């Protein structure tokens with residue numbers, strides 16, 4: 616999909632959680648998106664799958680979720696948001712972000728595990744919106760911090776993370792393969808600021 620093929624402007628774009636019932640279509644879109652990017656993690660279908668499962672079930676300490684940016688040229692934003700339109704659910708997935716959270720009372724941690732935006736849609740604020748949606752989910756899962764790893768030379772992603780309040784807290788030499796490269800570990804604190812006494 617290229618910008619000239621897309622008949623709707625960016626306001627038709629919806630950021631929403633991926634659902635288990637749309638698993639096949641979502642996995643196909645997200646696998647293709649990740650594969651098309653040199654710097655996103657190239658997960659298998661099986662690796663993506665748990666991010667579509669509901670985190671409420673089972674009482675696990677670890678929860679996972681994936682957020683999608685959907686540009687649907689056939690549905691209005693309202694239809695797409697409500698999910699009523701028959702193809703609003705999965706048509707035109709142009710970005711995703713996958714998060715996990717470990718829900719330990721009082722010390723919960725979360726991680727941005729993988730993220731990509733399709734090249735024609737980059738630099739339009741989608742990465743920022745996906746992060747914002749994921750961070751809300753992390754907060755709702757009792758996380759006090761969000762962590763991530765990023766290739767040291769991935770200046771675009773590092774810039775996005777800096778702009779959204781992450782800072783570098785460590786470096787892991789040889790963390791990535793193909794090509795071999797160090798990871799920067801970044802963290803954003805989610806602790807609330809308490810005003811007054």
Ligand SMILES: CC(C)(COP(=O)(O)OP(=O)(O)OC[C@H]1O[C@@H](n2cnc3c(N)ncnc32)[C@H](O)[C@@H]1OP(=O)(O)O)[C@@H](O)C(=O)NCCC(=O)NCCS
Pocket residue numbers: 652653654655656729730731732733736737738739740741742743744764765766769770771772774775776778
């Ligand atoms: C990193 C990525 C997800 C950013 O998505 P995006 O939708 O383009 O990001 P946004 O439009 O929300 O940009 C937010 C900030 O990111 C930075 N940024 C985004 N694109 C940039 C570019 N081409 N050059 C420099 N900085 C850039 C800027 O700081 C930007 O803020 P600004 O527009 O106010 O200057 C996207 O570039 C991508 O998919 N890259 C390939 C996969 C990847 O590297 N994933 C991260 C793995 S850790």
